[in-house]
Amino acid sequence: MNNVSYHIPVLLRESVDGLNINAGGVYVDATYGGGGHSREILFRLRSISEGDSAEVPAGHLYGFDQDADAEKNALADDYFTFVRGNFRHMRNFMRYYGVEHVDGILADLGVSSHHFDDESRGFSFRFDGRLDMRMNQRSGVSATDVVNDYDETRLADVLYMYGELKNSRQLASRIVAARRDHRIERTDDFVGILRTDDKQTLARIFQALRIEVNHEMDALSEMLRASVRLLRPGGRLSVITYHSLEDRMVKNMMKTGNVEGRAEKDFYGRVSSPFEPVNKKVIVPDDEETARNPRSRSAKLRIAERV
Numbered sequence: 001m002n003n004v005s006y007h008i009p010v011l012l013r014e015s016v017d018g019l020n021i022n023a024g025g026v027y028v029d030a031t032y033g034g035g036g037h038s039r040e041i042l043f044r045l046r047s048i049s050e051g052d053s054a055e056v057p058a059g060h061l062y063g064f065d066q067d068a069d070a071e072k073n074a075l076a077d078d079y080f081t082f083v084r085g086n087f088r089h090m091r092n093f094m095r096y097y098g099v100e101h102v103d104g105i106l107a108d109l110g111v112s113s114h115h116f117d118d119e120s121r122g123f124s125f126r127f128d129g130r131l132d133m134r135m136n137q138r139s140g141v142s143a144t145d146v147v148n149d150y151d152e153t154r155l156a157d158v159l160y161m162y163g164e165l166k167n168s169r170q171l172a173s174r175i176v177a178a179r180r181d182h183r184i185e186r187t188d189d190f191v192g193i194l195r196t197d198d199k200q201t202l203a204r205i206f207q208a209l210r211i212e213v214n215h216e217m218d219a220l221s222e223m224l225r226a227s228v229r230l231l232r233p234g235g236r237l238s239v240i241t242y243h244s245l246e247d248r249m250v251k252n253m254m255k256t257g258n259v260e261g262r263a264e265k266d267f268y269g270r271v272s273s274p275f276e277p278v279n280k281k282v283i284v285p286d287d288e289e290t291a292r293n294p295r296s297r298s299a300k301l302r303i304a305e306r307v
Contacts, residue, residue, distance in 0.1 A: 009036030102231060110295065
């Protein structure tokens with residue numbers, strides 16, 4: 001598989017700059033995908049480590065991805081280790097490799113171009129294919145299971161919470177009525193049942209199902225909490241988000257130290273947080289990048305330093 005076509009990395013320079021890579025540092029690319037961000041991290045890590053006159057231990061990068069297609073793109077590099085696993089288990093995996101602390105963690109939370117363009121994976125309403133949406137195809141529940149087996153209330157809650165759809169109950173009722181006649185297994189069939197050609201609405205519905213199938217919010221919450229313990233003081237957390245739900249969690253963690261945004265204050269009324277935001281204003285792609293890669297339009301980059 002051509003890893004260039006797998007995924008065009010978003011905010012590549014800005015997100016890797018945010019890691020403030022140093023000689024001999026240990027880093028994590030929590031969302032390896034096609035390896036675009038990893039390549040840039042490795043390039044800088046090697047350039048710094050090999051160009052440093054002092055004798056320092058070789059740096060290393062660990063790349064996480066639960067998808068088999070990403071594993072096929074794994075780089076063959078002495079500075080790199082691919083980890084086939086969900087980033088929610090990042091800290092346990094790092095302990096397995098004998099690593100207690102790292103100098104930087106990068107996460108690009110967007111779905112790769114490869115997943116959207118592969119009709120067999122069911123991530124996009126643009127193609128007819130089996131409703132699947134599993135990032136890890138070894139896991140059990142697919143989008144087909146969600147739309148056919150969830151009761152109407154639970155289905156409406158998924159569409160409301162993860163798609164932020166005000167007409168979630170109407171949509172859930174429509175889906176439940178249709179599945180009484182036949183099991184919904186194809187994307188074209190599913191889109192026909194929804195009776196809308198509004199692309200934004202369809203995108204939100206597919207987003208909601210994908211988040212539910214892959215437990216994305218729970219996984220992100222666990223990864224962010226793990227980053228507090230895994231990052232050494234001065235280490236950097238660089239995260240690219242694409243929708244308000246995940247961006248809110250990342251922003252809360254960086255400002256308050258928890259995903260809920262509960263601010264704990266010291267005796268003087270100062271917010272106590274394990275992170276200090278590096279970029280006071282969220283970083284977004286420029287016009288040139290959005291023209292080159294339309295999927296980057298909703299991207300937001302936040303960077304914080306472990307204190």
